[in-house]
Amino acid sequence: MNELEEFREEVAAWLQQNRPAQPDFLLPETFMEVGTDSQFHFLRDWQQQVYEAGYLGMAWPKEYGGGGKPQVLQDIATQEMARLKVPFMTNTIGLNWAGPLILAIGTEEEKQKYIKRILSAEDIWCQGFSEPDNGSDLAAATTTAVRDGDEYILNGSKIWTSLGSFARYMILLAKTNPKADNRYAGLSYFLSPMDVPGIDVQPIRKLTGEYGFTQTFFTDARIPASCLMGNEGEGWQIAMKTLTFERGATGGQAGGLAMNQMSVSDVVELARRSTREGRPAIEDPLIRDQLIRFLTEEQGDRLSGVRAGIPALVSERPAAIPMSGKLRGTEHKRRLFQFALSLMGSNAARWVGDSHADRGGLWPRSYFNSFSATIGGGTSQVQANIVGERVLGLPKDQG
């Protein structure tokens, strides 16, 4: 057995020994769904435990709290977390977007200040990009940051802020120069504290009845001028760099499992233990056909990820696979969970909290929550426009 295999066994053993017991409440499946204090504390404690064991941020520099080890070890640890289905790492925005961004372009001081506490989950991070009046159109941000001595004064509002109730910092896109030549040049990027007067966080109740998102209101909130990242006017470029981390287009993330979302194999398992007309649902030809459709689609998209790395096989439209990824993946999940409900017969109508609900009502909740991905980060319809226009060269649709 080589060193990597030994390490894989070591991680697996640790995870099995230390995985937290199933709590008596239903856990979220992604960081966008952390709605209660008990869910949050459970997940934060778990992240801290994983970090202290040395299985998070393994490839981040040692001087800032990382492990200073090869990326391949972190990848193995992450794979084992996924395989053993342990809870995800809740500080997703810090670990995967803000953290790698700070390591890539932040100052020495910023790295010293933020990185270790992102890994240990002492500081939770949230993201302030979207606004109430411009969901998918980030450059239209109207939240303002006005320089006043050693401070910036923030006014405006950000919405769909995951972890907003728990966050100590926000990566914030705000307008510093309303008179700029174009709408991109007027934007700046801040690593803003959340615990200052004038920043008010209001939870948003989701379609599931749960919480998880917030709206953040800025009313003459004063933050230190040192919170500006880079220079004024560089906000758009830094936001786009953040999105490359968010979309997984570049490496550098801290690693660790980012979500516990179910896949086709979970639905296959559900079909095995559901019944239809007295027989296992998995024997029903119509259900089998549907399950294979989903498997073929999931496998096709996974293989496209592999093919995207072979230039000779994507030469005609190199952007087609990466640019359609969100559209394909999120719509696949939405339809998959929608289908999963149909396997349970009338029990499909049971909701979270019902004592007879399968897996505590996970299925209908997953279906409802899947809309957060088909809507957030640019709706599927906007995505289809983008792919149609930028990949296929179709005309923009105007009025």
Add this chain to the structure above:
Amino acid sequence: MAQVNLKGTMTFSDEQAMLLDTATDYFRDKFPMAYVRDQMLSSSGYEQTRWDEMVALGWSGLAIPEEFGGSGLGLAAAVTIAEPMGRALAATPFLSTQLFVQGMLHGGSVDQKNAYLSQIAEGKIGTVALFEDSGGWDLTDVGVELIDGRLKGAKTFVVDAGVADWVLVSARRDGELVVVVVNKADLTGSTLEREVVIDETRRSYRLSFNGTPAAEVLGDASTALNAIRNAALLLIAAESGGGIAGVLNVVVEYLTTRTAFGKKIGGFQGLKHPTVDILIGLERTRSHVYHAASLLDAGEDAQAAIHMAKAEASDSFAFAGDRAIQFHGGFGFTWDCDAQMYLRRALWSQYSFGDAAYHRKQLAALLL
């Protein structure tokens, strides 16, 4: 199987990349749509000069091992020819001949391979006769009989039989499945009847045997049939992938030039979004195809990958062809619009060697 585990292997050599480039240019230059339409009216469906060019490029022998006169590059290399060929809707005996090659390669003795394969690499044409009147796709559902070395019964959808030098025919001898070789000289007169099929670029025949002699009996019928089927599924899927790319370009061209209600119609989301769905079907199809080809080349179990490739390719191509008609409006309803050419090819491909639902059923047996 408790857990569905599918592989993610994909390899593509520089050699394959070169073949794909060469074939893409070749079919684009030599098979423009007007030429393809002209060939629909010819008796053989293709020109000998084109086939001679393809043979000279070494394509007919790509999947034939060097010891039998080919270049030994395997079926994955044939995929790089089939895809651009399908894109142009080019009809050539390439596909039929590859199926003959696979049957002979996997079912024939060394002597038989020596006798046939090097001649194929030099330009002889082969095909396979596997289907019968039921329209079923189970290759073991065979009614043709071999009695005292002679065939009785009928085969349908024998592509390129009119020009084939040899045909591999499945039959039963005392109930046992066999695959035999029939020579061109024995396919005469009433034996050979052209079928009228949905894809007018194809030449498909019904073979009626009434004592037709079998020149050879292959050693291993079920291995031969399995190899033919897998090759057919892979190459048809590859051709369909090419077809989707071809029809997508026709659609995009129309959507970016045709004006209605004061704007280019590609601006309408009702047309734009389903066109993106065509693109997504294309990308998934190509990924499945090159994955299945990679597994086959590496000698790994490719069965599920092949079924997936055919299922995805068939449904995606049929969807693309169907929408292409619709999006051309009134012009789409005409013979002159190229959309119908692709829909016809898509339906031909869908119902060759099993449609998408059939292959999903096979997949369910393997994976669920």
